[in-house]
Amino acid sequence: MAQAKTLTEKELKKVLIYISLRKHAARNRAMLLLTHWAGMRVGEVAALRIGDVVATDGSIKAEIRLSPEQTKGRHARTVFLGERLRKELAVYASTLKRSEPERHLFYTQKRAGFTANTLCQYFHNLYRQVGIDGASSHSGRRSFITNLASKGVGVRVLMALAGHQNISTTQAYIDVNDAMQRAAVDLI
Secondary structure (H helix, E strand, C coil): CCCCCCCCHHHHHHHHHHHHHHCCHHHHHHHHHHHHCCCCCCCHHHCEEHHHEEEECCCCEEEEEEEEHHCCCCCCCCEEECCHHHHHHHHCCCCCCCCCCCEEEEEECCCCCCCCHHHHHHHHHHHHHHHHCCCCCCHHHHHHHHHHHHCCHHHHHHHHCCCCCCCHEECCCCCCHHHHHHHCCCCC
C-alpha cells in the first residue's frame, strides 16, 4: 500500500481555504492543523479532551501530554505546540459552548466525540473534495515530519516529536523531494 501523500504549502492552503467556506470551520481547521503542525495521529486528535489542551485559566497549553490510552503504541508522549498552532486552538476554544476539562475537544455534528475512524473518514473525504489525490488522514503527520526534515531537524528529534519507538519508522515518513536534494548539493 502506498504511503499517504505529503502536502505542499500550497496544497495545505487550498485545504484551509476550502474548510473556511464550510460549516464548523474553526473545529475542522484546528483538527487539520494538529496533524500538520504538531504531527498528531488522527486517533490522538480524536482522543483529546478539553483539559489536555486548555489550561484552567483558559489559555492554550504549550504542550499536550498524551496518556498511553490516547496513543497508538500505548506509550505516553508529549506533543509540543508552536505559537501559530496555539493561536489557532485559541480561536477554536473560544467557540466551545462548554469547557469541562473531561469533555471531548472535538465533536461531530451529532454531538458525539469523534472516533479515530470517523475522523479518518472526515480527512479522507476532505482531501477528496479538495481534489488532492493520494492524501489521507496520515498526510498531515507525514507532511509535518517531512517539512521539519527539509529544514534540517535531526532524525532523533523527529523520532521524539512523532512518538516513534524506532528510528527506521521515522525515516520511512520522510518524503525526499527535489527541493531537499537541491539544498543538499548546494551545501558542497
